[in-house]
Amino acid sequence: MVPARWRLAWVLVLAVVACEQATTKQPVVFDEPLPYDPGPDVGGLTVQKAILADGEVTFDEYEKAFTAGIQCMRDEGFDVEGPLRYPDGVILIEPGADPRHRLGLLANNITQAEDERWNDVNQRCQVQWYYMVELIYLQQFDATEAEVQAWLERAWACAKEKGLELSNPPTESEAGHSVAFGCRPWENSG
C-alpha cells in the first residue's frame, strides 16, 4: 500500500510536468460522458485535465497516467502487472489500428468472490487516472478509410497464406482473427 503522502506527491509531480509542458496549443476539451462514475476526485482527474491542457498527449504522459491507474488498483489490494506493451499481455485489435501504441495490464487471480469488486475498482481507477488521456493519445493514430482497407486486405492475404478458410467475401472479423494466427496487418504499411 502506497502512503497517501506519496500519492499526493505523485499527483503534484504529474501536474507540474503537465503544466511545464504547456504550450500555446488549444487545450483538449473532453466532453463525452464517462463510462463509469469516477466518484470524488482523488487527484487523477486533475492530472488528466492538466495533461490535456496543452492540447496534446505524449507517450510519456500516457504511460505515467496509466501507471498511476495501475497503482490505484494495487492500492485496493489487487495483484496487477503493467503497464505492459506489445507483444506482452493483451493484444487489442480493431480495423486499421496498430496495437504497439497501446498499454495494457493483467490482474492475477481474480476469483469469483472478488470479481465484482475488481470490476468496480478497474473501471473507477481507469476513469480517475487514465481513461481520457488514453483515448486522446490513441486517437492521434486514427487510420483513414484507405488505411483501414489496406490493413484488412493485408490481413486477408496473410490469412490465405496461412491456409485459413475465409468467407466469400471475407469478413472484417476474419481479418481480426488472423492476428491470432500470426498475421500482423499493421506492419508493412509503407
Place this chain on the structure above:
Amino acid sequence: MRKLMSRIKVSVVIGGLVALLIPASTPAFAGGVSAGGPWNYTRQTITAQFSGVHGSADGKAFAQTNDHNGGCALLKIRLKHNPGNIDLGWATSMNAPSFFIGFGPANTTAVSSQHRAQHSVDETWSAIQQPHAW
C-alpha cells in the same frame, strides 16, 4: 446382400475418416465460442446494436465486441482467461470500429467476457452485457 452391406460399411468408415481429416487440414478461425446478443441500446429513437463473443483462436483466449448496425461509436471489452483467473480489465477501442478484439497470451482459455458500446448519437454508454453468466 451381405457383400453390399459390407461395401456400404467400408464407404461409411472411409467417408467418416475423410470428414475428420478435412477440418483438421484447414485451421479454424475460432473455437469454443460463447456468443451473446445482439443487444439493443436505444437513445433518441436510434437503436445501436452490438454483440459479444469469447473463445479461443490458435490457443489464445479472445473476447470480441461487434457493432451490428453502425450505430455504435467506441466499443469496450473485458476478458478473463485461464490459467490463473487472469483478468485483462476493461479495454476501449480507439475509433468507432466494426469489431474490437482482445487476445490473451498463448496457451490461454477464455473463461468469460463482458461487452459495452457507446451510442453514436449522444456518446453515452450501454449497460454491461455478457454472453453468459460471468
